[in-house]
Amino acid sequence: MEMEDKSSGTHKQERCGFAACGETIAEGQKEKHELTCPHGFYTTDSGLKIHKHAIRHFDEYQSLNNQIRTATRKNEDIRAKYEEEESQLKGKIDRLMTARENLERNFEKEFLELEAQQKQLESILSQNIEEIFKNPQLVKEQENIKNALSTTSAREPENVFDCSNVNPRHLDLIENLYKKYTISSDFVYKVMRSVDRGDFAPNCTYTDRPSPIGFHVNTSAPHMHAAGLEMMKKHLKRADKALDIGSGCGFMTVCMAKMMPVKSTVIGIDHVQQLVNDSVANVRKHHKYFLDSKKIQFICTDGRDGYAIGGPYDVIYVGAAIEDINDELKDQLKIGGIIMAPVGNELGQELCVAEKQTDNTLKKRNWGSVIFSHLQNLEDQLS
Numbered sequence: 442m443e444m445e446d447k448s449s450g451t452h453k454q455e456r457c458g459f460a461a462c463g464e465t466i467a468e469g470q471k472e473k474h475e476l477t478c479p480h481g482f483y484t485t486d487s488g489l490k491i492h493k494h495a496i497r498h499f500d501e502y503q504s505l506n507n508q509i510r511t512a513t514r515k516n517e518d519i520r521a522k523y524e525e526e527e528s529q530l531k532g533k534i535d536r537l538m539t540a541r542e543n544l545e546r547n548f549e550k551e552f553l554e555l556e557a558q559q560k561q562l563e564s565i566l567s568q569n570i571e572e573i574f575k576n577p578q579l580v581k582e583q584e585n586i587k588n589a590l591s592t593t594s595a596r597e598p599e600n601v602f603d604c605s606n607v608n609p610r611h612l613d614l615i616e617n618l619y620k621k622y623t624i625s626s627d628f629v630y631k632v633m634r635s636v637d638r639g640d641f642a643p644n645c646t647y648t649d650r651p652s653p654i655g656f657h658v659n660t661s662a663p664h665m666h667a668a669g670l671e672m673m674k675k676h677l678k679r680a681d682k683a684l685d686i687g688s689g690c691g692f693m694t695v696c697m698a699k700m701m702p703v704k705s706t707v708i709g710i711d712h713v714q715q716l717v718n719d720s721v722a723n724v725r726k727h728h729k730y731f732l733d734s735k736k737i738q739f740i741c742t743d744g745r746d747g748y749a750i751g752g753p754y755d756v757i758y759v760g761a762a763i764e765d766i767n768d769e770l771k772d773q774l775k776i777g778g779i780i781m782a783p784v785g786n787e788l789g790q791e792l793c794v795a796e797k798q799t800d801n802t803l804k805k806r807n808w809g810s811v812i813f814s815h816l817q818n819l820e821d822q823l824s
Contacts, residue, residue, distance in 0.1 A: 545627055601699050602631040606727055610647040611637045618649070618667050628678075629670045632699045638663065640726045641692040652690075656713050656823060658814050660690045661760065665811070669781060670696055672794055672808065673756055676779050680755035683707040684773070686744035687760035687816055691720030691737075695728050697758065698737050707737055708751045710744040712819045717741045745816055747773045754778060761816035762790050771803055783813040 455471045457464045461480040604612065615634045618624045624633065642652035642660055651659035661669075670677075677683065677700040685694045688709030698707045711717050717739050724732055731737040742748065745767075747757065752773035759770075759782035766780060774780055774797045784793040792811045795803040 602635040604634050607635065607637045608639050608647070611639060614638070614647050614649065614663060618664060623664045624667045625671055626674065628700070629667060629674055632670065632696050633663070633667060635699065636692060636695050637727065638692065641690040641723045654690045654716065654719070656716060658687075658689060658713075658716075658761075660692055661813075666693055666696065668792070668808075669693070669758065670700065673697070673758065673779065673781055674700060676756050677701050681705050682751065682754045683756040683758070684748055684751065684754045685709040685758050685760065686747065687711060688720055688739065689716060689760060691723045691739070693758065693760060694720070694737055694739075695724060695731065697756070698728075698731050701736075703736075705736065706751070708748060709737065709739045710742050710748050711739075712741060712743045713823075714741045743818065745818070746770070749773055757781070759783070759816065760813070762786075762811075762813040763816050766793070766795055766803060766805075771797065771801070776801075783811045786815075 453468045454465045455468055457466060457474060457478055457480070458471065462478050464474070464478075466474045612634060615624070615630065618633075619630050624630050638652075639646050643654065645652045649663050651662050653659050677697055680701050682705065683697050683701060685697060685707060688694045688711050691709060694707055694709040698705075701707060709717075709720060711720070720739050721732065724737060728737075738751075740748065744759075745763070746769035749769070749772075753775045754773055755775055755778045757770060757774060757778070757780040759780070762783040762785060764786060765784060766782060770780055776797055776799055779794055779796045780803075781792070781794045783790045785791055790811050790813060791807040792809055793805055793807050795805040798804055
């Protein structure tokens, strides 16, 4: 800083740094003056006045602001596209759900119509028999026919989904599974409601947990039974033969039988004779007609290689974990048939559904991690 000129008695002066101004300023006041000098401001296109010393920072601000606006527009475009795709997907799901409900309603309607036609034909047949057969020999034959018809109808009740003898706690259990979408179809819902778990599970009867049934094995939790029936229902509805390996207490065997056509067979096998005896006793409580008609058959044998004598099968259900689906099980499956089994070892298991192709290979699909008892030989199981 220049010192005061004491000989003249005056202070040194400086000029404003903006040429358009040129004003003389006392020494030390130049910086303060330039910050407020009218010639030091720049007016933008939008009318905003910015000091020339700040123009560089303003340009950086504008550049950054433009980047933010561009990014905001891109984000809005992406959000709009996502919302449009989400709306389209929801529409497709709604249409598929509606189509499925319509198919189920049509199936119920056609089933009831066929049932009504059957009753009408039986009525007409009965009337014609009474009118035509008059002599004693024909009357005797008529009685034999009626007895046969009576026996047949007793084997398969008109309403296999009747719940009049079912414990209310079981109905509540199945209702909760239905509300949680563990049971996703009305068909499986009706089947499981009509098979009282109390007839089969001595422990944890009406809870969604596995139930010990003796000999170091459990019957699965209701949610696992529901999942299995949901995945097998399409094939069970048209199945001629099915196999339940490790049938245990018989609960799953009865559910499978109820989902299959009238003239069909499901074989339940277990290598513990007492469990086979228990299964027969359990089924006799409220589903004796399945045993009388031989729609359900229980056999004591080692099921690790299936049961070739009764095959080939449309559906094979394995109720215990296996290392892999072996050739013996694959060979007992019909083309287009499925086998459902927990596959894996002590390190982990996956619930696998495999469909047999026309070239005799299996098309496999895993449905998630599970924990099942292992399918093993009788000595290891009892040890």
